[in-house]
Amino acid sequence: MFKRVIYDNWTEWVPYVAFGITALVFFSFVIRAITLRKERADEMGRIPLDD
Amino acid sequence: MTSASATKTTIEFNDKVVRQFMLASIIWGVVGMLVGVIVALQLNFHQLNLTSWLSFGRLRPLHTNAVIFAFVGNMMFCGVYYSTQRLCKARMASDFLSALHFWGWQFIIVCAAITLPLGLTRGQEYAELIWPINIMVALIWVVFAVNFFWTLAKRNEPSLYVALWFYISTVITIAILYIVNHISIPTSLTHSYTIFAGVQNGLVQWWYGHNAVAFFLTTPILGIMYYFLPKVVERPVYSYRLSIVHFWSLVFIYIWAGPHHLLNTALPKWLQMLGMFFSLMLWAPSWGGMLNGLLTLRGAWDKLRTDPIVKFFIAGVTFYGMSTFEGPLLSIRAVNALSHYSDWTIGHVHAGALGWNGFMAAGMFYWLAPRLYGTKLHSLAWANFHFWIGTIGILIYVASMWTSGIMQGLMLNSTNAEGTALTYPNFIETLTSIRAMMGFRIIGGTLYLVGTILMGVNIFLTIRKGKAVNESREVVLLERNAKDTMGMKETFINDPIAYMFGGLLLILGWLFLPPGADIASLICAGIFAALAVKKFSEGHSRWSRWYESLLTNWLPFTVLTFVAVALGGLIQIIPTVAVTQAKNMEDRIQQVYTPLELAGRDIYVAEGCYNCHSQMIRTMLPDVLRYGDYSRLGESIYDHPYQWGSKRTGPDLAREGDKYPHSWHFDHMMEPRSTSVGSNMPAYPHLFTEKFDQKTLPKKIAVMVQLGVPYPPMDGAEIKTKAIEQGIKIVGELKTQGKAAEPDTKIVALIAYLQKLGKYDVPKVEDKLQATPEGIPFPVKPGLPDKFRSASTN
Numbered sequence: 001m002f003k004r005v006i007y008d009n010w011t012e013w014v015p016y017v018a019f020g021i022t023a024l025v026f027f028s029f030v031i032r033a034i035t036l037r038k039e040r041a042d043e044m045g046r047i048p049l050d051d
Numbered sequence: 052m053t054s055a056s057a058t059k060t061t062i063e064f065n066d067k068v069v070r071q072f073m074l075a076s077i078i079w080g081v082v083g084m085l086v087g088v089i090v091a092l093q094l095n096f097h098q099l100n101l102t103s104w105l106s107f108g109r110l111r112p113l114h115t116n117a118v119i120f121a122f123v124g125n126m127m128f129c130g131v132y133y134s135t136q137r138l139c140k141a142r143m144a145s146d147f148l149s150a151l152h153f154w155g156w157q158f159i160i161v162c163a164a165i166t167l168p169l170g171l172t173r174g175q176e177y178a179e180l181i182w183p184i185n186i187m188v189a190l191i192w193v194v195f196a197v198n199f200f201w202t203l204a205k206r207n208e209p210s211l212y213v214a215l216w217f218y219i220s221t222v223i224t225i226a227i228l229y230i231v232n233h234i235s236i237p238t239s240l241t242h243s244y245t246i247f248a249g250v251q252n253g254l255v256q257w258w259y260g261h262n263a264v265a266f267f268l269t270t271p272i273l274g275i276m277y278y279f280l281p282k283v284v285e286r287p288v289y290s291y292r293l294s295i296v297h298f299w300s301l302v303f304i305y306i307w308a309g310p311h312h313l314l315n316t317a318l319p320k321w322l323q324m325l326g327m328f329f330s331l332m333l334w335a336p337s338w339g340g341m342l343n344g345l346l347t348l349r350g351a352w353d354k355l356r357t358d359p360i361v362k363f364f365i366a367g368v369t370f371y372g373m374s375t376f377e378g379p380l381l382s383i384r385a386v387n388a389l390s391h392y393s394d395w396t397i398g399h400v401h402a403g404a405l406g407w408n409g410f411m412a413a414g415m416f417y418w419l420a421p422r423l424y425g426t427k428l429h430s431l432a433w434a435n436f437h438f439w440i441g442t443i444g445i446l447i448y449v450a451s452m453w454t455s456g457i458m459q460g461l462m463l464n465s466t467n468a469e470g471t472a473l474t475y476p477n478f479i480e481t482l483t484s485i486r487a488m489m490g491f492r493i494i495g496g497t498l499y500l501v502g503t504i505l506m507g508v509n510i511f512l513t514i515r516k517g518k519a520v521n522e523s524r525e526v527v528l529l530e531r532n533a534k535d536t537m538g539m540k541e542t543f544i545n546d547p548i549a550y551m552f553g554g555l556l557l558i559l560g561w562l563f564l565p566p567g568a569d570i571a572s573l574i575c576a577g578i579f580a581a582l583a584v585k586k587f588s589e590g591h592s593r594w595s596r597w598y599e600s601l602l603t604n605w606l607p608f609t610v611l612t613f614v615a616v617a618l619g620g621l622i623q624i625i626p627t628v629a630v631t632q633a634k635n636m637e638d639r640i641q642q643v644y645t646p647l648e649l650a651g652r653d654i655y656v657a658e659g660c661y662n663c664h665s666q667m668i669r670t671m672l673p674d675v676l677r678y679g680d681y682s683r684l685g686e687s688i689y690d691h692p693y694q695w696g697s698k699r700t701g702p703d704l705a706r707e708g709d710k711y712p713h714s715w716h717f718d719h720m721m722e723p724r725s726t727s728v729g730s731n732m733p734a735y736p737h738l739f740t741e742k743f744d745q746k747t748l749p750k751k752i753a754v755m756v757q758l759g760v761p762y763p764p765m766d767g768a769e770i771k772t773k774a775i776e777q778g779i780k781i782v783g784e785l786k787t788q789g790k791a792a793e794p795d796t797k798i799v800a801l802i803a804y805l806q807k808l809g810k811y812d813v814p815k816v817e818d819k820l821q822a823t824p825e826g827i828p829f830p831v832k833p834g835l836p837d838k839f840r841s842a843s844t845n
Contacts, residue, residue, distance in 0.1 A: 007319065007637065008319070008320075008321065009320040009321055009324075010320075010321045010324075011320070011321075011324065014321045014324040014325055014328070015324060015328055017325075017558075017562075018307075018324070018325055018328035018329055018332065019328065019332075020558075021307075022300075022304055022329070022332040025299060025300055025303045025304070026296070026300050026335065026336075028299075029295055029296045029299040029300060030296055032295060032595070032598055033292035033293070033295040033296050034292065035591070035595055036291075036292055036295070041290075041291040041292055042287070042291070043210075044210055044212065044213070044291050044602075045281075045287035045288050045290075045291040046287050047138060047208065047210065047212040048134075048137070048138065048212065048214070048277075048278050048281045048282055048287075048288075049281060049282070049285070049286075049287060
């Protein structure tokens with residue numbers, strides 16, 4: 001299997017791996033962003049303006 | 052922190068280094084763009100290749116390196132130093148390190164500006180600099196990193212704003228990319244061979260090259276966007292939540308996209324697919340970021356009419372959106388078959404470099420200059436004029452390159468209805484048809500350059516009427532326990548990390564374990580995912596607290612960012628690099644270069660021939676009809692560095708060997724138009740008088756042997772004798788064709804190399820059976836595409 005790494009296409013599942021990894025990361029952080037308290041988000045967003 | 056007992060102090064920011072980087076960026080920007088206009092002129096008027104050190108092949112790397120590392124690099128450091136101090140409410144940790152960083156970086160640029168025209172190069176795009184300079188780059192980057200992280204450690208603001216996240220990802224990732232891609236073994240003070248060859252080299256090079264775009268030209272500028280845009284429009288970023296998704300999705304996904312630069316080549320197909328899919332996925336975070344930037348202007352759109360700084364920022368962010376739309380589009384294999392090796396890619400990168408990087412730089416400099424010199428901008432009208440002339444310049448440039456690229460791509464790929472013959476078999480015909488577009492590129496580039504010069508003058512006059520000022524600010528000193536309280540144990544031994552990495556390991560097991568175990572691993576991954584969901588629903592607040600803590604702890608945040616960016620690279624690179632060995636090649640293995648051919652190859656690299664000629668016949672019918680049988684993995688397995696190229700201003704040379712007699716190459720190098728009417732290639736008369744380097748040949752071959760190239764045992768004298776003997780043979784053949792040359796001249800070595808291109812051996816079936824573990828189907832059938840080659844066992 002390992003040696004075939006330079007010759008096999010694995011067309012059947014490579015797209016699913018790419019989609020799965022992206023979806024995992026994307027939705028993990030979407031959930032994280034949604035659950036962030038509004039006050040905390042506002043506070044963080046104002047940091048550059050805090051002169 | 053805000054209690055009555057809180058200690059206040061006044062700090063003075065180190066704005067001197069900000070001013071220095073700003074001025075350096077403007078000066079190098081003008082230089083880099085001027086060289087760009089010159090090389091664009093050379094493409095239209097070959098006579099402008101005045102001398103060897105001013106030829107296109109040597110100046111084009113100078114242009115790209117100057118714009119990327121000198122113009123954008125200095126601009127990025129300027130923005131990072133300014134905003135980091137404000138976001139941390141702390142002066143940079145060390146004035147000495149700041150100064151060392153600035154002067155060290157300028158010294159590196161000067162070294163590059165001297166060595167590249169001299170033909171001292173590693174022969175890989177955006178990684179051309181020779182090894183001593185690369186060591187300096189690594190050291191100065193470490194200086195920057197130490198200074199940056201030290202400042203984070205002594206900050207007086209507990210939270211790490213999103214701009215700092217982007218800077219952290221830049222510092223970490225560029226260090227990894229640069230070091231790995233530049234690992235070389237020196238053969239002399241000015242020359243080295245990369246440890247990677249052929250497809251390994253291509254994969255690592257574009258992992259680096261693509262992510263240099265991502266983490267040098269994009270993430271730091273996004274950090275700058277997240278800091279400066281709210282400052283300019285005086286309102287917070289549109290959605291801080293969106294910035295979280297933007298950051299993590301971008302840094303995690305970007306690193307996987309490199310192989311899209313090698314579509315339809317000999318690169319393993321699964322890697323091509325991964326590169327393509329991850330590039331497509333990048334649409335989401337990139338556009339999320341763009342919209343976050345644009346919508347930050349909510350309620351202040353009227354400023355677009357009056358404030359040139361807002362114009363530059365908004366146009367810059369819009370170009371970011373356009374480029375990040377076009378990039379994934381070009382990564383679709385079918386589109387790439389048309390666009391790759393053509394001017395379309397050149398148009399794409401200039402939309403990013405001029406529109407995104409250049410306009411963000413202009414907006415930031417116009418905003419910074421009055422503040423850094425305690426005065427008003429000399430002329431808002433000039434800044435407005437700069438915006439418009441720059442925008443028109445970019446549009447002319449990009450539109451002409453799109454037209455040129457699509458037109459030439461269509462012509463090169465056009466065949467008759469049966470697919471048995473090319474419609475335009477003469478390459479020069481396709482080049483001639485795009486000459487007008489290449490002319491428009493000069494106009495567009497010149498307009499943009501004029502705008503940049505105007506900005507330089509405007510800022511110079513602003514400086515003259517002002518005086519350098521360092522901003523002082525009263526800050527509340529942060530108590531020791533108000534930041535960076537999270538230890539490594541707390542960072543890594545917890546449910547979110549355990550489930551994330553456990554799941555990833557099990558998925559990797561599915562990919563790489565033998566049949567049976569792979570399915571078991573996949574089932575375990577599914578069970579693990581279900582457990583993670585259950586744990587999350589039980590302890591949602593605990594998971595949130597862990598993430599929340601990261602935002603006030605720079606070290607764990609940095610380590611996690613490192614893991615996020617390292618994963619993609621490791622999974623793509625390690626298996627391919629480990630397996631791509633001559634013993635694993637199933638059909639063709641490149642013939643080893645003789646000493647003279649190796650010397651010729653080094654001349655090919657030094658002259659920058661890879662800037663216009665590829666050595667990779669893609670798995671596409673038009674490529675095969677035009678250049679011959681498609682290139683195999685094993686056919687460049689001894690090429691340190693690989694020379695697959697990324698642009699075909701001239702034809703592919705992968706099977707150039709024995710295509711023409713020696714005299715054709717002789718005449719072609721002396722005056723390309725004598726053999727190829729209408730060519731825009733520079734003439735290389737100096738190759739006919741200069742001697743090739745015999746002295747370092749033994750060392751070069753010793754390094755090749757060290758890298759695994761199977762040279763027979765030879766001592767130094769033998770190597771030199773072999774080189775001269777082959778030179779004498781070529782000179783003899785040239786003489787019969789009516790040409791005279793000395794056997795130790797560069798032209799003879801180059802002819803030897805060009806005539807070797809495309810030569811390969813086919814391993815004997817019994818050798819392969821002996822070297823192959825049980826279960827791998829052999830023998831192979833050379834000449835058949837990969838997909839037909841795996842089933843036969845007799």
